[in-house]
Amino acid sequence: MKTSGRDFRQAIDEKYTPVWKELDDVYKALVDRANQLGDRFLSRLLPQLWRFEAYQVKAVGVWILSIQNQRDGKYRDLQRMLARQNLDEMKHTRIYADCCIDKGWVKSEYELVLSPYSQMVPAWASHLGSMDILEHYPPPVMAAHQYLSEGNALRIFRAFARGLKDPRAAVTWGCQEADESRHVGIGRYAIDKYADTTEIQDQIWWYIDCGESNAKAYFPQWMAVIVEEDPWLHSIASEFIIR
Amino acid sequence: MTMPPGIEFRGKQYVDKILEKSEACGRRMAQDPIVVAASRNELVDEQWFKLLARFWGMRRFCYFIYASWGKTNIWGPNGEYLEADHFIAKQLYDESRQEAALAELITKRGWVGSEETLYAHPFAQVTDNAARYIFWLRGLSKFSCPTRFAGASLSSKVLEHSWMMEMAKAAGDPSVREAFCVYRSEAHVQMGRVILAKYVHGLLMEKECTWAANCALDLYLNTLAELATFIGVKDVGSVGSGGNL
Numbered sequence: 001m002k003t004s005g006r007d008f009r010q011a012i013d014e015k016y017t018p019v020w021k022e023l024d025d026v027y028k029a030l031v032d033r034a035n036q037l038g039d040r041f042l043s044r045l046l047p048q049l050w051r052f053e054a055y056q057v058k059a060v061g062v063w064i065l066s067i068q069n070q071r072d073g074k075y076r077d078l079q080r081m082l083a084r085q086n087l088d089e090m091k092h093t094r095i096y097a098d099c100c101i102d103k104g105w106v107k108s109e110y111e112l113v114l115s116p117y118s119q120m121v122p123a124w125a126s127h128l129g130s131m132d133i134l135e136h137y138p139p140p141v142m143a144a145h146q147y148l149s150e151g152n153a154l155r156i157f158r159a160f161a162r163g164l165k166d167p168r169a170a171v172t173w174g175c176q177e178a179d180e181s182r183h184v185g186i187g188r189y190a191i192d193k194y195a196d197t198t199e200i201q202d203q204i205w206w207y208i209d210c211g212e213s214n215a216k217a218y219f220p221q222w223m224a225v226i227v228e229e230d231p232w233l234h235s236i237a238s239e240f241i242i243r
Numbered sequence: 244m245t246m247p248p249g250i251e252f253r254g255k256q257y258v259d260k261i262l263e264k265s266e267a268c269g270r271r272m273a274q275d276p277i278v279v280a281a282s283r284n285e286l287v288d289e290q291w292f293k294l295l296a297r298f299w300g301m302r303r304f305c306y307f308i309y310a311s312w313g314k315t316n317i318w319g320p321n322g323e324y325l326e327a328d329h330f331i332a333k334q335l336y337d338e339s340r341q342e343a344a345l346a347e348l349i350t351k352r353g354w355v356g357s358e359e360t361l362y363a364h365p366f367a368q369v370t371d372n373a374a375r376y377i378f379w380l381r382g383l384s385k386f387s388c389p390t391r392f393a394g395a396s397l398s399s400k401v402l403e404h405s406w407m408m409e410m411a412k413a414a415g416d417p418s419v420r421e422a423f424c425v426y427r428s429e430a431h432v433q434m435g436r437v438i439l440a441k442y443v444h445g446l447l448m449e450k451e452c453t454w455a456a457n458c459a460l461d462l463y464l465n466t467l468a469e470l471a472t473f474i475g476v477k478d479v480g481s482v483g484s485g486g487n488l
Contacts, residue, residue, distance in 0.1 A: 065307060079339075084339070
């Protein structure tokens with residue numbers, strides 16, 4: 001039986017709502033740890049995020065390119081939203097870079113290019129590659145990435161914005177909340193509107209499975225770069241996954 | 244402004260030279276036949292529709308042009324061209340805003356039944372000179388970052404800025420004026436200025452940038468001439484060719 005895009009998205013919600021609730025607790029614990037470690041944690045986390053956002057701009061560009069120029073203008077709404085998201089992601093790189101400069105970790109954004117802490121862990125590069133691969137799939141599959149991955153990012157950002165004691169670093173996440181919410185909204189809107197065939201829905205489930213598997217690989221690697229000698233973070237890293 | 248290590252504004256003089264020519268061409272936009280006809284209030288409804296639909300059709304391609312530029316902009320080992328990513332993202336969003344504004348204006352006027360039908364409307368199809376200009380911009384993604392900005396921001400975008408400002412002045416209708424003003428073309432010229440001033444050095448690089456700017460000026464002027472013919476305005480005085488820098 002054919003399921004509407006909206007019903008399909010609700011099936012995703014049903015599967016992931018318990019996971020999201022569990023992850024909220026993990027993120028709160030992570031923020032508590034970040035408060036204990038202070039700049040030692042943040043000076044490694046922010047360059048990683050800076051690099052990730054900078055490359056995400058390119059992934060969003062790939063998605064824009066993947067939308068076919070159709071005679072009925074199908075997906076035009078999505079393409080316009082992605083143009084805005086492209087600018088948002090670029091703005092986020094500046095937000096992270098400004099914080100790194102204000103905190104005195106680097107003198108300019110250019111230094112971040114060479115910073116050892118901004119070098120991407122292999123599994124994170126795979127994650128970005130998985131975003132690029134979406135150009136070969138129908139746009140609703142990309143929307144599912146938006147819905148889940150940006151939704152996850154939004155939860156982490158909220159936790160850091162509200163729980164971090166360092167006000168300068170906390171604001172870097174606080175000021176991104178509206179943008180991240182909009183990106184999740186893009187995903188929700190596009191799934192509801194366009195993910196209305198069994199074929200597309202199957203492709204979305206496949207992509208979600210791959211995303212989970214990759215998240216299991218990249219969070220531990222990422223944590224190892226951020227605080228390599230911290231056993232607590234190593235242990236939480238293995239829990240820091242979407243099951 | 245912070246710079247990558249070892250980089251100074253070496254190309255500043257070259258930027259002044261290239262802009263002098265483009266701005267001279269831009270000043271002639273007041274004599275563009277479409278601008279003259281609009282300022283004399285001689286454009287009828289169908290001509291406005293043709294003009295805005297064709298212009299919208301060109302904007303549609305900007306998603307594919309600037310997303311491609313962004314995708315293929317590779318940083319240098321010391322972060323060279325990093326700022327180009329910022330500029331391209333901004334440009335892409337500005338193009339998108341104008342594309343959406345034009346589509347909304349055309350639909351609200353009732354010139355098309357719905358926005359969907361605009362995509363297949365004959366007036367909105369990009370052909371000949373306009374297509375050559377669009378393909379040129381997309382093709383620039385194969386070239387170095389300074390060449391891209393020379394072949395758009397410091398040449399055709401200077402003309403486009405002048406033309407749109409003249410059109411905004413000439414259009415009596417505030418909603419049409421707004422659709423032209425929503426586009427931040429002056430900022431795009433400044434982006435080109437920064438990229439070339441920072442990164443153009445050496446005769447070979449200058450030569451390629453000059454070639455790109457010359458091509459873009461001619462392609463854009465030809466596009467405007469074609470647009471005038473398409474909407475059926477009388478040739479009240481040609482703005483001439485771009486000439487060579």
